[in-house]
Amino acid sequence: MTWTETLRTGWAAVRTHGLRSTLTVLGILIGIAAVILTVGLGLGTQKDVSAQISSLGSNLLIVKPGSSTDSSGVRGGFGTRTTLTRADAEALASKVNTPDVAAVAPEKTTSVSLEAGDTNWTTQVVGTTPEWLDVRARTVANGTFFTAEQDEQRANVVVLGPETAKELFGTTRVVGQTVTISGHDFQVIGVLESQGASGDSDLDDVAVVPLSTAADTLVGGQSREAVSTVYLQAESGDQLSAAYQEATQTLLNLHGITDASAADFTVNSQDALVSTATAVYKTLTVLLTGIAALSLLVGGIGVMNIMLVSVTERTREIGLRKALGAPPWAIRRQFLVEAGVLGLGGGVLGAALGIVAAQVLPGLLGTSVVVSGAAVAGSVVVALAIGLVFGVYPATRAARLAPIDALRAE
Amino acid sequence: MAEPVIDLAGVRKTYRTGSIEFEALRGVDLRIDAGEYVAVMGPSGSGKSTLMNILGCLDTLTAGSYRLAGEDVGELDEIDLADIRNRRIGFVFQQFHLLPSLSSLRNVELPLMYGRVHGAERRARAIAALERVGLGDRLDNRPGELSGGQQQRAAVARALVGEPALLLADEPTGNLDTASSDDVLRLFDELHAQGRTIVLITHEREVAERAQRVVRVRDGLVVEDRAVAA
Numbered sequence: 001m002t003w004t005e006t007l008r009t010g011w012a013a014v015r016t017h018g019l020r021s022t023l024t025v026l027g028i029l030i031g032i033a034a035v036i037l038t039v040g041l042g043l044g045t046q047k048d049v050s051a052q053i054s055s056l057g058s059n060l061l062i063v064k065p066g067s068s069t070d071s072s073g074v075r076g077g078f079g080t081r082t083t084l085t086r087a088d089a090e091a092l093a094s095k096v097n098t099p100d101v102a103a104v105a106p107e108k109t110t111s112v113s114l115e116a117g118d119t120n121w122t123t124q125v126v127g128t129t130p131e132w133l134d135v136r137a138r139t140v141a142n143g144t145f146f147t148a149e150q151d152e153q154r155a156n157v158v159v160l161g162p163e164t165a166k167e168l169f170g171t172t173r174v175v176g177q178t179v180t181i182s183g184h185d186f187q188v189i190g191v192l193e194s195q196g197a198s199g200d201s202d203l204d205d206v207a208v209v210p211l212s213t214a215a216d217t218l219v220g221g222q223s224r225e226a227v228s229t230v231y232l233q234a235e236s237g238d239q240l241s242a243a244y245q246e247a248t249q250t251l252l253n254l255h256g257i258t259d260a261s262a263a264d265f266t267v268n269s270q271d272a273l274v275s276t277a278t279a280v281y282k283t284l285t286v287l288l289t290g291i292a293a294l295s296l297l298v299g300g301i302g303v304m305n306i307m308l309v310s311v312t313e314r315t316r317e318i319g320l321r322k323a324l325g326a327p328p329w330a331i332r333r334q335f336l337v338e339a340g341v342l343g344l345g346g347g348v349l350g351a352a353l354g355i356v357a358a359q360v361l362p363g364l365l366g367t368s369v370v371v372s373g374a375a376v377a378g379s380v381v382v383a384l385a386i387g388l389v390f391g392v393y394p395a396t397r398a399a400r401l402a403p404i405d406a407l408r409a410e
Numbered sequence: 411m412a413e414p415v416i417d418l419a420g421v422r423k424t425y426r427t428g429s430i431e432f433e434a435l436r437g438v439d440l441r442i443d444a445g446e447y448v449a450v451m452g453p454s455g456s457g458k459s460t461l462m463n464i465l466g467c468l469d470t471l472t473a474g475s476y477r478l479a480g481e482d483v484g485e486l487d488e489i490d491l492a493d494i495r496n497r498r499i500g501f502v503f504q505q506f507h508l509l510p511s512l513s514s515l516r517n518v519e520l521p522l523m524y525g526r527v528h529g530a531e532r533r534a535r536a537i538a539a540l541e542r543v544g545l546g547d548r549l550d551n552r553p554g555e556l557s558g559g560q561q562q563r564a565a566v567a568r569a570l571v572g573e574p575a576l577l578l579a580d581e582p583t584g585n586l587d588t589a590s591s592d593d594v595l596r597l598f599d600e601l602h603a604q605g606r607t608i609v610l611i612t613h614e615r616e617v618a619e620r621a622q623r624v625v626r627v628r629d630g631l632v633v634e635d636r637a638v639a640a
Contacts, residue, residue, distance in 0.1 A: 320509070321520070324568075404469055
């Protein structure tokens, strides 16, 4: 009996019991589709998170006040001293302290209501320096960004995000208009290019003002020197870890801290952010893949069950085939092929369903689903293997039947 | 002198169920030459079925020796027995045992499939066998679309297709009406006339009388072995 004949016989047997075979295949199909989708969702989320974090800018280190080494919250400065100040940012910008840092942009962020005519809109007002544009990888669509002189002179100028401009004026062509922020009039000198949302913060809904203006005009008081974040851009990706060392040492010296574990600031790299953000998704993906794998196991047991039924039902056929000269291995191979056809059918259909769902789901869930060729090929192979593995026992039982007993079976 | 098709010497077969032993054959000597048409008769429990299983290489011997067309089959394992069945023996069963999902042509091709005969040759031989039994116009019909007599003739075609040394028929008329029985038995007569070796197991006297020689089995022994008057 050749392989083609065995395949043809197996296929005929599967088709003879259409409904039964379909239900068995369904068990495998669902498992395979689930595996492809969970792996795809995991990869897609990872891609999304990476894209979001790299939309902050490239080769970035992010310095935040407070220590993250405590599990019980943030280590603040003593008394009224703030832990991260404009002076820190300027020290980090020095080529002597940090030769591997290309540019520095401190950010002082407050949530304030902006008014234009009788419209008002509450958004994030970011006080920063002109380097911000490069470091955060942003561009100005209309008008200009403010200059270092304007920062020094505490000029009342503002660059709006496109979303903010639309909310206030209904258009992004707003250069020359006036916006009132905390009772002070600011002239709009530019509008940023759209960048899209990053996680839960909308990068397009922002108002950028010179850092000194933000400190004196908008905040004032004791926290005027404090900044909420300092973005450091390394010269290149290779210099990121050197820049990290230098920035940490500079800040430790500046703050008079000798023990690095007592640092009152935190330096994060983008990679660290990506891995923190994806760690959760990875756990979730592993969990979901585990559940999908379980459903494959159940599907495999379904194959075994149906194959055992098939062997029992066809005892006489097995007896006859043996009487006509089928050796045990031919019988075993025939039932293995049948189980393999069920598994492979489930695998191919499941892969097809997974691929289709991967096209539909992003529209419904808003997350990317990345279907990798390896995952598809892998799961089809796994489905075939499940069919074969769970077919071994029924096939062996069939092969072991004694021809006389099998022929006499009712 | 030519090699006999069947040569049984001192064949014993013991079945064991738990601690109980049952001796189904208690020393059978039987020699059947090529071209003979032999009927094996006996009441149920006589060891007739056991003898048939032994002759058909479906079961192994407990003691004694069995030479089938010159080959000692007493010592063979399961795989070699399957091969012997395929090459040497054509079975005809009481319940026909045709596979219902296959056409009569595919049913008849089955032994050749296991005998590694492929393609056009296999098809041609199967068609020839079906034509031989008068079913040349029923190649694509499934067993369900054939009458009982036609089904049994298809089964005979399947038994013949491998050109076996021995045609072994177990109650071939047991499930047939008189007309169909006659039909099948006439086919056996023709095959006998062409020189086939046929062993027919039956409990019906009139069926047995069609043969050339009758062997009676009782209590695991051959009790009578006589030629039938022509």
